[in-house]
Structures are given as C-alpha cells and as structure tokens.
Amino acid sequence: MATKKVNEQVNAQQNVAEAVSKTEEFLEANKKWIYGCLFALLAVAAVIVLWTKFYVQPRKAEAAEQMFHAEWNFVDGNYDLALKGDDNYPGFEEIASKYGDKAGKAIWLYAGICSLHTDAYEDAIVYLKKYDSKDKIMLGRAQAAIGDAYIGLEDYAEALKWFLKAAKTSDNLYSAGYLLKAGITAEQLGDNAAALGYYNQIKDSYPQAPEARDIDKYITRLEIAE
Numbered sequence: 001m002a003t004k005k006v007n008e009q010v011n012a013q014q015n016v017a018e019a020v021s022k023t024e025e026f027l028e029a030n031k032k033w034i035y036g037c038l039f040a041l042l043a044v045a046a047v048i049v050l051w052t053k054f055y056v057q058p059r060k061a062e063a064a065e066q067m068f069h070a071e072w073n074f075v076d077g078n079y080d081l082a083l084k085g086d087d088n089y090p091g092f093e094e095i096a097s098k099y100g101d102k103a104g105k106a107i108w109l110y111a112g113i114c115s116l117h118t119d120a121y122e123d124a125i126v127y128l129k130k131y132d133s134k135d136k137i138m139l140g141r142a143q144a145a146i147g148d149a150y151i152g153l154e155d156y157a158e159a160l161k162w163f164l165k166a167a168k169t170s171d172n173l174y175s176a177g178y179l180l181k182a183g184i185t186a187e188q189l190g191d192n193a194a195a196l197g198y199y200n201q202i203k204d205s206y207p208q209a210p211e212a213r214d215i216d217k218y219i220t221r222l223e224i225a226e
Helices: 002-029 031-075 079-084 092-103 106-117 121-130 136-152 156-170 173-188 192-205 215-225
Strands: none
Touching: 031 079, 031 092, 031 106, 079 092, 079 106, 092 106, 106 121, 106 136, 121 136, 136 156, 136 173, 156 173, 173 192, 173 215, 192 215
16 A cells, blocks of 8 residues: 555656646747737736826826816806806816716716706717716716606607606605606606506605605596596
8 A cells, every 4th residue: 555655646746747847848839929928918018007197197187177167167057158168168068078988977967967958958868878877876867867858859758768767776765756757757648557656656665755745646636537
C-alpha cells in the first residue's frame, strides 16, 4: 500500500510538471500574441480613463452650469423661458440637444414638463419617454405627464395606459391622483365600469390620499347612472 501511494504521488508530480511544461511552451510560442492582447486592453483602459476625465466630466460640469438658469426659470413657473432659453442662457431644449444624458437624466423630465405646459404635447412625449429613474415617485410623475400629453392630443386610450402605469409605478398616495385621472379618462372613453373600479381602488387602497375625500361623489354618480 505504501509503495502504491508513493507511485501515485510520483505520477501526480509528473502530471503537474508536464502541465507546467506545456503551459510554458504555450506562453513561449504565443508570447507576442499575448503581449499584444495585454497591450490592447491597457490601451483601451487608458482611452476610457482619459475620455472620461477630459471629455465626459467637463461636459457634465458645463451642462450642470448651464442647467442652473433653466432650473431657476422652471421653479419660477416660466416654462417657455426654461425650455427655450434666451440670448444669455440656453433652455432645456438646447441643453438636451447638446449634452443629452450628460446633463443628467432629469433633463428629459424638465424638458418634457415644460413642453407639456407650453402645449407642445408631442415634444413632451418624446422627452418624457427618455426619462428613467430609480426614484419611483419621480418616474411615476413622468409617466403620468405622458398621459397628460396624450390627453392634450385627445388620445384618451393611450392616456389611460400611462395613468395606470404611473399608478402602478408609484404605488403610494400619489397613485390615487393617477387613478383619479384614469377614472376620468375611462369615462371619456365610455367605460364607466372601469372608471368605477379605479374610483373604488382609490377608496379602498389609498383612503388617506386627498383624492379619497371626495371619491364617494364619483362613485355614487356612476352607480346612479347604472
């Protein structure tokens, strides 16, 4: 048994030695190719670092600086000025065109809301559909704004889809407002049964929401109509 174990150890050592030898042979035979690949990877990494440092980051800083004035106009309710800008400062429209996502994801929300308030509904939809966020409240607001834009275009069926999507995304008290819009839109489409369902959902799921205070009026009106 002892002799067998010794032989197994010797064979194992020989196998390891052969494997190491083959590896060394492979490396020696292909060292130019291997070094070339390593050099290419390092070169790509260097380009990415330099591009980020000297192009992306400065562009982000420049965009943020230009966003300041547009944001101020937005907060002040000057939506047309916030969107279009003036001779001194660009608006969200120009900033979005020039920098895109480098201005931050919020650029699409700002531009979309401004377009909505200035009755540029199709533009609003384009901007808002580009907006994405991990913040469910803000994402829900953007989706509901898309619904509002479709209302402006009198495309009630599409608007209803977005109001319901917004309610599902937010899943909080804000959802009650979106469900109320969904109910009103469903009534516009002549689907009172669906509208009643949305109103009851507000009453049952979001009783603390402001919309729930008067929701019985909507429910009673439709129940009487039936």
